[in-house]
Amino acid sequence: MSTNPNRLDADAKHEFGGVELDRTKPLSFRVDGHRVHGYQGDTVLSALLASGIIGAGAEDGSELGLDERFAPPLVAARAGDRTTTPLPPERTPALDGFDLVSMGNGGARTLGDRVLRRAVHSLGHRFQGSPLLQPWVRLAPAESAEADLVIVGGGVAGLSAAELAGAPGRKVIVIERRPWLGGDARYFGPVGNDETPEAIETRLIARLSGMDNIRIWTATEAFDVAGGAVSVHRVEIVDGKPVARVIRIAAHNVILATGAIQRLPVFAGNRLPGVVGSAAAYHR
Secondary structure (H helix, E strand, O other), X not given: OOOXXXXXXXXXXXXXXXXXXXXXXXXXXXXXXXXXXXXXXXXXXXXXXXXXXOEEEEEOOEEEEOEOOEOOOEEEOOHHHOOOOOEOOOOXXXXXOOEEEEEEOOEEOOHHHHHHHOOOOEEEXXXXXXXXXXXXXXXXXXXXXXXXXXXXXXEHHHHHHHHHHXXXXXXXXXXXXXXXXXXXXXXXXXXXXOOOHHHHHHHHHHHHHOOOOEEEEOOEEEEEEEOOEEEEEEEEEEOOEEEEEEEEEEEEEEEEXXXXXXXXXXXXXXXXXXXXXXXXXXXX
């Protein structure tokens, strides 16, 4: 039986096989007692989905699917290891040997919760009309930073803006919520005889990596822009462990280069497991 029943083959057309994955480096970890298998380059969420854990839980008897905008935050299973803010599964790199528990709005689960409520294809939460909260939005910043310009979005538009703004020497910070850069351009492809998105991304990333006045933060989500500052939640791997923290960036200017969010058509069951937009499916 496959450990990744929902994973496409490596040679899947249109790069749906996963361009970020290194399939020579398998890994495994636990979430709520589920054994999850993946590869280097996976996020916790993408490995969960590939391993067949496709539900977040139920509301009024209907299962709600796991996806990039609806995934319970995670903490270390052992209380003594909970040294950072909760981890978002869609932004946390999968690491071999992880042992994590998911959080409902009542907090982290106990071992008893995992044993009694564990479902085969779901994390088994009960939402009962309560929204899925991001607990870090209520935390005070752990540190601060400063920039002339903050660009929210690391797609082609955001990277192009960073190149232009950084050329005169301005201090620029680029914020990208995904663990990789490029946005959705690679999925949509080139227009006519234009340069391919892959070529544009490669050129821009190489250019920006040589500019000391520009910082690029992936796996970082901006959740508040107010009072001349941008508040972000960032995930990094430090000494082999995920570290998440809230950072307040004082900025003279902010550019929102987040693009458009693909919305699902309105129909009964459009939040069931397995229902996903094409762009989101591509990035998985």
